[in-house]
Amino acid sequence: MKVLDFNDDFSKLSLIDKKNYLKKLLYDNNLNIVINSLIINNSDILENFEIINSLSKTKVFREKNTITNIELVSLIIDLYIKNNKTKELSKYFNELDDKKIKSIINYEINNKTEFSKLKLCNKLYRKVNKDNTNNKKKKLEIDSINNSFSNVKKKEKIKKKKKKISIAFLLIFIFLIIGYIFVGYCYKKIIFYNNHIYPNIYLDGKLISDKTNTEIDELLTNKGNLIKENIILKNQNDSFSYSYENIGYLTNTSELKHKIIGDYKKLNGFAKLYKIFFGNKQEYRVEYVLEDNNYQSFINELRSKVNVEKTEEMFKVVNGGIVYTKGISGFTLDDSSLKSDIESSLKTSIREINLKGSLDSTNNTLGLINKKVSTFTTYYNEAQGRAKNIRNAVSKLNGRILYPGDVFSFYRAVGPYNGSRGYIFYGKDVGSGVCQLSTTIYNAALMINLPIISRENHGDMVPYVDYGLDATVYGSSVDMKFKNNSNYPIYIEASAYNGTLTVSLWSNENIVPTGYIYKPRVESLGGLSFKTYLDTYKDGKYVSTKYLNSSYYIKGK
Numbered sequence: 001m002k003v004l005d006f007n008d009d010f011s012k013l014s015l016i017d018k019k020n021y022l023k024k025l026l027y028d029n030n031l032n033i034v035i036n037s038l039i040i041n042n043s044d045i046l047e048n049f050e051i052i053n054s055l056s057k058t059k060v061f062r063e064k065n066t067i068t069n070i071e072l073v074s075l076i077i078d079l080y081i082k083n084n085k086t087k088e089l090s091k092y093f094n095e096l097d098d099k100k101i102k103s104i105i106n107y108e109i110n111n112k113t114e115f116s117k118l119k120l121c122n123k124l125y126r127k128v129n130k131d132n133t134n135n136k137k138k139k140l141e142i143d144s145i146n147n148s149f150s151n152v153k154k155k156e157k158i159k160k161k162k163k164k165i166s167i168a169f170l171l172i173f174i175f176l177i178i179g180y181i182f183v184g185y186c187y188k189k190i191i192f193y194n195n196h197i198y199p200n201i202y203l204d205g206k207l208i209s210d211k212t213n214t215e216i217d218e219l220l221t222n223k224g225n226l227i228k229e230n231i232i233l234k235n236q237n238d239s240f241s242y243s244y245e246n247i248g249y250l251t252n253t254s255e256l257k258h259k260i261i262g263d264y265k266k267l268n269g270f271a272k273l274y275k276i277f278f279g280n281k282q283e284y285r286v287e288y289v290l291e292d293n294n295y296q297s298f299i300n301e302l303r304s305k306v307n308v309e310k311t312e313e314m315f316k317v318v319n320g321g322i323v324y325t326k327g328i329s330g331f332t333l334d335d336s337s338l339k340s341d342i343e344s345s346l347k348t349s350i351r352e353i354n355l356k357g358s359l360d361s362t363n364n365t366l367g368l369i370n371k372k373v374s375t376f377t378t379y380y381n382e383a384q385g386r387a388k389n390i391r392n393a394v395s396k397l398n399g400r401i402l403y404p405g406d407v408f409s410f411y412r413a414v415g416p417y418n419g420s421r422g423y424i425f426y427g428k429d430v431g432s433g434v435c436q437l438s439t440t441i442y443n444a445a446l447m448i449n450l451p452i453i454s455r456e457n458h459g460d461m462v463p464y465v466d467y468g469l470d471a472t473v474y475g476s477s478v479d480m481k482f483k484n485n486s487n488y489p490i491y492i493e494a495s496a497y498n499g500t501l502t503v504s505l506w507s508n509e510n511i512v513p514t515g516y517i518y519k520p521r522v523e524s525l526g527g528l529s530f531k532t533y534l535d536t537y538k539d540g541k542y543v544s545t546k547y548l549n550s551s552y553y554i555k556g557k
Contacts, residue, residue, distance in 0.1 A: 386433030
């Protein structure tokens with residue numbers, strides 16, 4: 001016959017868990033196979049009969065089988081014989097009363113089963129029938145004595161004797177009735193507490209007596225499942241989910257199931273009655289213990305995840321497109337109070353903890369840049385030596401970032417203009433040509449209305465912009481400066497290629513209010529004198545003008 005593979009921990013399960021385990025097997029398997037597998041996998045014959053008896057009362061058993069109780073017992077006995085476990089049947093019959101034994105033996109003999117052919121069956125048959133013969137003999141002896149006794153008494157005492165006998169029989173009858181009621185009461189109590197919690201039992205300070213074993217099994221299972229719940233550990237960069245069990249917590253709920261439910265079922269009848277009527281208060285508590293080695297492993301793993309070095313944000317423009325990488329704040333875990341925080345969360349419904357530690361923050365403001373907000377282009381002669389100075393200055397300017405409140409200094413950005421910085425001599429000076437770059441970025445700044453801090457015109461007018469729109473620089477004494485007075489960072493993109501010099505400013509689209517345009521305007525004062533203004537337009541309509549500066553040239557174009 002097929003034998004089902006049981007769970008390796010089956011023998012360690014509580015009686016209730018074993019019943020539930022067999023109940024699940026019964027859904028998909030034949031009754032004979034399930035019982036045969038139980039006999040092979042579980043050595044306790046009394047427990048096996050109790051499990052099967054419990055299963056016979058379930059819905060799944062009744063739906064799949066029409067077998068009677070005596071037929072079920074006969075089937076179990078037959079399977080024990082087939083598995084060569086005949087000796088264990090003696091243990092089973094020792095627990096039965098004569099009436100139960102007699103009904104089983106009569107059924108086995110009438111149906112000529114394998115058990116009826118065994119010596120054990122014949123022995124049990126003689127035992128129950130011998131007891132009945134003795135009872136009949138004893139009754140005849142009592143009647144004979146009573147008859148003899150009554151014959152020797154005098155006639156005048158017969159009436160009195162009968163009265164006494166009647167009273168005696170009445171008292172005996174009353175005593176038997178009381179005894180029967182008391183025994184029945186005790187039996188019902190035992191039967192009741194076979195499936196309920198005994199009196200005076202407390203769990204976590206609450207009385208659980210008279211609750212069903214199933215209720216307490218579910219209660220302890222739920223309390224045990226608490227360590228399987230997840231807790232979220234957060235810092236500024238990320239969040240991490242761990243179960244309390246993964247953190248290192250253990251619980252004693254399985255042990256409590258055996259103590260509260262399993263141990264009491266193993267008591268004999270008298271011990272059970274004593275516990276029912278005279279049992280002392282028993283206090284049990286669910287414990288959650290944090291195992292040190294497991295917790296340390298968890299801490300080491302958590303550190304490897306949360307401890308990070310600070311990474312600055314990165315912004316650049318590549319082929320006219322924005323490339324942005326968000327910065328990561330540095331974090332070093334401080335776990336000195338983490339254990340107590342986790343313990344507190346286990347006792348409450350809070351399932352989120354903010355991790356403590358040292359923080360090295362990054363602002364990530366460059367993520368606000370989303371648009372090219374201005375661009376200005378001038379042209380130069382690629383064949384001239386000054387072209388090298390322009391390209392050298394562009395390489396130092398390109399990628400510069402101005403944060404809100406910063407003042408841009410052209411000299412600090414690309415100077416000093418000497419050989420050690422890569423500049424060459426051209427014309428009259430080393431670094432000649434950088435003024436064209438300062439002029440180009442100056443005009444780009446005007447287009448988004450950035451306040452100009454300092455600007456001076458050339459002595460001799462330059463050919464790459466109109467009068468009043470140039471911005472010369474000379475060493476550290478003559479500088480071009482403007483301020484980022486907006487709420488957004490500004491990224492400077494500069495390029496010089498094949499005679500074309502372009503400076504573009506990138507920032508947030510809101511740095512210039514919607515519909516606004518800023519245009520520089522130059523007025524001649526006569527000769528080589530000029531005044532420069534910045535006109536403001538909204539939706540194409542003139543709004544206002546502000547004065548920028550005056551320019552005085554020695555020599556014109």
